[in-house]
């Protein structure tokens with residue numbers, strides 16, 4: 001196991017951000033922490049990155065105890081923090097170069113890796129631009145490139161694509177896929193379902209410092225949701241009360257019904273059939289949608305809340 | 310497929326390329342930061358050189374030559390100086406060094422922990438807190454020593470140093486002044502949540518010291534309690550030691566006290582800086 005945690009806890013003052021979690025990540029796996037704001041994802045990531053001492057429990061990274069061997073651990077991992085820590089006043093190339101030297105790598109070696117990584121994240125043309133002039137997506141790619149300069153065995157990515165437009169996000173995903181294919185162990189946090197489904201072999205759903213579910217994306221969907229979901233929306237006015245009433249009527253038509261402020265979710269294995277039954281019952285939703293169940297549904301099921309609010 | 314770049318693969322898959330390592334010591338780690346500080350220097354040296362030449366000239370002309378022209382000195386009144394210019398020049402040097410160092414350890418340090426978070430980027434790598442502090446302090450020391458050398462070189466033609474080696478020692482004394490201000494102010498800045506407290510450093514620390522620590526007039530001119538306070542400030546120790554060398558009025562006992570004081574303050578500041586930066590960053 002590259003990462004091994006038992007009963008891992010983190011407390012800030014008297015606030016418990018991480019409340020005893022067990023995590024095991026074997027070599028080569030892409031592992032995800034999924035959860036809403038404040039779930040404790042970043043707190044966990046910072047402990048794994050050996051920059052934040054655990055308050056309780058056991059933590060081993062690459063077999064080492066971060067309390068005793070943080071430098072040796074940090075030499076072998078790559079970190080892409082939630083907030084960029086790039087040096088805005090340095091050029092793109094200099095950012096990578098100086099960072100590479102922090103790892104004790106020789107000048108020539110770092111220069112070669114910088115060129116290689118700039119090509120990898122498609123920033124070759126921006127090599128001499130100031131970081132301040134890059135777009136958000138470019139900065140994120142640069143941060144990812146920087147985290148790879150020491151050829152890490154574990155790559156920690158805290159919300160790698162938050163704030164990026166869909167196109168920029170797909171570029172990042174593509175690079176992460178390649179790294180995964182090369183055997184790099186990825187650990188990432190996200191509150192995007194599609195990201196977790198795309199990238200992760202296994203993930204844990206975190207909520208309020210606890211792990212509330214664990215498995216592959218498919219396993220989680222199977223265990224905590226149905227195959228399909230029919231979404232019903234009724235007119236704007238008086239929605240909540242009306243939804244509650246409708247929910248009673250359709251209760252028998254689906255495995256489970258969730259009432260959200262703006263829509264009803266009907267969980268079943270055949271969404272179209274459920275929808276037909278809704279219509280047959282004389283209900284007239286203004287818009288309907290049948291879709292595959294996602295991790296969003298899993299999260300809703302497990303916590304009673306939506307993930308991105 | 311062997312030509313595909315493999316930027317992310319761990320060291321096990323590329324046995325020929327050098328692996329990253331943990332630094333062997335605090336100094337080893339600090340040396341790894343030298344390329345970073347070199348880029349900072351490359352970005353800022355031009356403005357630095359110009360002000361390093363112009364500032365001492367402005368000071369010495371305004372305070373030493375023009376203001377000094379109005380001041381008649383009876384022998385023995387100015388701690389052995391034969392003119393106000395000769396008296397004030399070493400004071401200007403040490404006081405200017407103090408302001409430079411405080412400038413380098415206030416906003417830039419806050420930027421490292423808060424705005425640009427450069428220290429966090431460093432700490433995500435095998436570098437420890439001690440190395441981060443040492444590299445920054447080392448950078449400030451070297452850079453300010455170079456600026457001080459310019460200062461001494463600009464002052465020398467005005468005949469303010471009695472001997473050439475006195476000038477060299479006056480210059481070397483600035484290393485102690487730099488240390489005594491760099492580490493404590495770094496420590497103070499590293500733990501601050503926002504920059505408003507810097508106004509206190511400037512108004513209650515730097516400016517009063519600049520004006521009243523013996524740079525411009527002998528502290529003996531102050532009333533007794535204020536004189537004691539002035540003699541307790543690090544700047545006075547720095548000014549007095551610099552002046553001894555410049556004027557050739559060296560006395561071993563007081564000189565040792567100055568050195569001990571400034572070194573002790575540097576050491577205490579060092580300990581505090583590492584502690585405060587760690588408390589700030591390792592949470």
Ligand SMILES: Nc1ncnc2c1ncn2[C@@H]1O[C@H](COP(=O)(O)OP(=O)(O)OP(=O)(O)O)[C@@H](O)[C@H]1O
Nearest residue numbers: 012017035036037038039040041042043044082592
């Ligand atoms: N240094 C700190 N001091 C005090 N409280 C903190 C600190 N860091 C995090 N917390 C608190 O711990 C909780 C978990 O924070 P954390 O950053 O781990 O959440 P997260 O899952 O990463 O959330 P997000 O999706 O918003 O990034 C939050 O309530 C946060 O306010």
Ligand SMILES: [Mg+2]
Nearest residue numbers: 041042043082
């Ligand atoms: Mg976070």
